[in-house]
Amino acid sequence: MPVTPLHIGAGLLFKTYAPTRVSWVVFVIANVLIDLEPILWFLFTGDPAHRQLHSYLGATVVAVVSVWPGRLAGELWLRWWNRQLSPAQARWLGTDTRITLAAAGFGALLGSGSHILLDSFMHADMQPFWPWAADNGLLQKISIDGLHLICLVAAAWGGLRLALRGWIVLPATLLGRGLRSAGLLVEATAIGLFLALMASQVIVQLTAVP
Numbered sequence: 001m002p003v004t005p006l007h008i009g010a011g012l013l014f015k016t017y018a019p020t021r022v023s024w025v026v027f028v029i030a031n032v033l034i035d036l037e038p039i040l041w042f043l044f045t046g047d048p049a050h051r052q053l054h055s056y057l058g059a060t061v062v063a064v065v066s067v068w069p070g071r072l073a074g075e076l077w078l079r080w081w082n083r084q085l086s087p088a089q090a091r092w093l094g095t096d097t098r099i100t101l102a103a104a105g106f107g108a109l110l111g112s113g114s115h116i117l118l119d120s121f122m123h124a125d126m127q128p129f130w131p132w133a134a135d136n137g138l139l140q141k142i143s144i145d146g147l148h149l150i151c152l153v154a155a156a157w158g159g160l161r162l163a164l165r166g167w168i169v170l171p172a173t174l175l176g177r178g179l180r181s182a183g184l185l186v187e188a189t190a191i192g193l194f195l196a197l198m199a200s201q202v203i204v205q206l207t208a209v210p
């Protein structure tokens with residue numbers, strides 16, 4: 001992989017930037033379904049193979065299949081989650097239990113698409129563009145440590161944003177709006193630098209003379 005929990009952490013980032021448009025629960029379900037493939041191959045053959053479901057085509061099928069049961073299971077889980085919270089906890093940990101069809105669809109597609117992209121850097125047996133191409137041009141273009149770092153930073157960033165959103169309510173004054181804009185500017189700069197760093201690593205690898 002990166003193992004499934006690391007994929008799931010990256011989903012927090014999508015969730016925090018588009019909270020009503022992306023279902024994190026369906027994102028998780030799509031990721032788990034895709035990683036059932038190597039688990040089942042391992043159980044039956046001893047080889048944790050990454051085959052059709054670890055391609056963009058297979059992952060899209062998984063995304064479509066995830067939407068309806070994912071939405072159903074997700075809403076059940078969110079209702080259960082809300083019931084566990086005290087009134088004080090519910091103020092910042094409580095969540096809307098309705099998952100729209102669009103949010104489920106975006107969650108499933110982002111979950112399955114990001115899964116294939118991240119796994120492409122890692123698994124030599126993957127064919128991301130199956131059945132049209134057999135090669136995997138991204139293999140080892142980012143080191144495994146680098147890949148884990150990306151997933152952990154995304155998870156920490158998303159988690160921190162979600163937590164701060166519950167704790168800090170900026171006033172709707174000029175000062176509040178200024179603080180919010182300054183925060184977004186700092187954040188956009190940090191994201192830009194991080195993405196540029198990662199992109200430069202990939203470009204160096206892709207253009208390296210063998």
Ligand SMILES: [Zn+2]
Pocket residue numbers: 001034035054115119
């Ligand atoms: Zn995988």
